[in-house]
Amino acid sequence: MFSFVARRVAAAFGTLVLSSVLVFLAVQALPGDVATQVLGKDATADAVAALREKLKLDQPAWERYADWIQGALHGDFGTSLVSGKAVGGEVALYLGNSAVIALVTILFAVTGSLLLGILAGLYRDRWPDHLISTVSLVGMSVPEFVVATVLVLCFSVALPMFPAVVLYGPEASVGQLLPAVWLPAAALAVVMAAYIVRMARTSVIDVMASEYVTTARLKGLSTWRVVTRHTLPSALLPTLHVIALNVAWLAGGVAVVENVFNYPGIGKLMLSSVQNRDLPVIQAIALISAVVYVVCNLAADLGAMALNPKLRTRGRTR
């Protein structure tokens, strides 16, 4: 069991190193000279050279990568080319705001869609199943910005319950942002829920048809016990990885939705950095999304281990 965990963690670490190299190379490969881009076409050759030296663009790529990674490990991602502030602090600020949306989304969407999926599976081919399946399918097939817009129309314009856009900057407190969190979270949840609902439904149906669930029923156990003790541990197993992928997807999905709501989160920062060619910020954000992906999948693997004794007891002899 220990070796299984160790192998998973090592693989996650390897993935991270690899993605950091890819992120760095991708940014290097962007066409055009950064110094010229930042200073504009009319800059003097001296000024460009000075900036190149300041940005260490005259050094070989692998040295810059080593510098960057070393800094990143200490939380120093360099300075923003646009604002001149430390990238680490700026990204952390926006990331914190996004985390509020992500947390709310995960909390409600994941638990909600799991419950709905299980319910649909248990009431297979009866009306609750048809209702849940249809609604979640519709949610899946509509893009998130459309969902977001419809939500704004319903709950900000027609029924003014939530603000349509955020009027605060990135320094806003959680208390200030909280009213604005619900609509973006709902938009993300609608899109994300469908996958989890469908997966949970299918695996609940599969497991309910298994011989061991029949055996448990024929032991005279109550339905509640059959479902919670015999069905769910096995049924959640395949769902776990779908949840992990969806949570990781949030990192990207959030970008679109944040722009619809003008929410000062990481998605908004990313978009503006791309427009401004703010390379250190783009690098930092890309690296962080890689971390999110890797951590989510690692969590799913470890969760699977908790649910599946076959993975835990590997290596133990008969």
Next chain:
Amino acid sequence: MASASPASSTSGASTGSTASTASTASIVSVAGLSVAYRSGGREVPVVHEVSLEVAPGRTVALVGESGSGKSTVAATLLGHLRHGSRITGGSVRVDGKDVFALSAQELRRLRGGTVAMIAQNAGHALTPSMRIGRQIEEAGGDVPVVDLLEQVRLPRPAELARRYPHELSGGQQQRVAIAMAIAARPKVLVLDEPTTGLDVVTQRSVLDLIGALRDELGLAAVLVSHDLGVVAHMADEVTVLRSGRVVEAAPTHRLFAAPEDPYTRRLLASVPRLDDTGLAIVGDAGQREVRPKVEVPADAPVAVSARDVTIDYGSSRAVHGVSFDVRRGEVLALVGESGSGKSTLAWTLAGLRTPSGGTMAHDAGDLARPAQKRPLSLRRKVQLVFQNADMSLNPRRAVGDTVRRPLRFFGTASSRTEAATRARQLIADVRLDPALADRLPAQLSGGQRQRIGIARALAGEPDVLIADEITTALDVSVQADVLRLLDDLRRERQLACLFISHDLAVVRGIADRVVVLRHGVVVEEGPTEAVFAAPGHPYTRQLMAAALEPDPDAPPLAEPGPDWADAAEPDDMWTDHGDGHRVRRWRAVA
């Protein structure tokens, strides 16, 4: 239907024979039960007016081939119907209660207390994510889990209770399922093919355990089985079902000694016997005639020659230095329990694994290489037929196409039209109507599918055919047909056939020579008749003693041997009994 009249008369006779107790003290009473299954808006009747009485302490067997409705009837004793089925008539009373009139609460009490079920495949019937102890505990009752595990004779029960199902062997899982069933001290035990997935030795010990517990606890039992050997060994009375109808019901001795209905007679006659010296041919009225084996000519060329083959799975060795020859036109049987390495050996010969040592030679090349590295000319010469034809045929491809593809692939047919003609010819060669070529596997019966599996293997015009438990999943009457087909084909085509089976009666009927494997080591080999007449190794004797004949009075073919230890030395491995019959050296231990 002609079966209606024997049904009424014989069920009357059976209740009559136990009339003094049955009418007053039956604990299970099924009366005129009919069940229908809803499929595509139509109701398909699956059980017709089945009646059954079980007195306390008695065992009644429900016997029949697949689709006879025997499991459906058995499950109704627990108030269980498959999704989509419903009762269309009759009643099921257990311990005086009408099972299908109970409230959900009462039904749960019935299942948790009065009736318990032991399902066919304990490996699938135990929840994988729960410890053994918890699952048994859940079944209710006041008996401590450790005592229950001890009662089913599992070693180190306290430790075992903390294990998960996948950490147990098949036999151990079945014992756990039994412990779970007797936990609440039920009055009725429903056994649905309780030993079907197990090999002979394990089957025998599980059956003995069930029998002992049944007698000790005074349980009534309903045993569902297609295995007439198991039924003869366990049951007091037998009810034979066919297509959901009772064909015949009688006390066990009478049924096996003098079956009345032609169907019962045919069924009984189809079962291979341990003393058959060839394949039995069964007539419509159930008369059987044993077809003698044709001698393999002494000058038949050797098709495959294996020497000192070892096969490893990672760090564990599955096969230790096995040698054998198979000649053209000969059937060599590999016999042994699960885990003896017989399938591993077959798969290696087919090129699905690579041996870690030894040689496997064929005229057309080296068989010690995996299939993808064998030249096409060699690959087509060695073909494998799988145990489970349902799973080894592509469900979305017409079976004619399945047979046609290897013809083109191996180049044994030169053009498209020739391939199509040859495919139909091959389907006819396995005694099927070529018109079936357009069907999908799901539209064929189990026996027809297995024939297609054989036709596909023949498409490469092989000279070596590996048959891995090819009749295990089939009903006895179908099994007899498939075996006869295989026997005919090897004569017609001079096939060298490696026949893997755990069923000794089948082996005796078809094989010319036998190799007995235990833990990857050959313990005995020789001509079939010599080995069966005088088994030399205690393990062979143990296998034969455990085999069950479809006759309650049959004496065991062999007495179990003494406790023994291996005594083979590298330069003195075998005791030779002449004529190729040799036994690995062993010594008795006290």
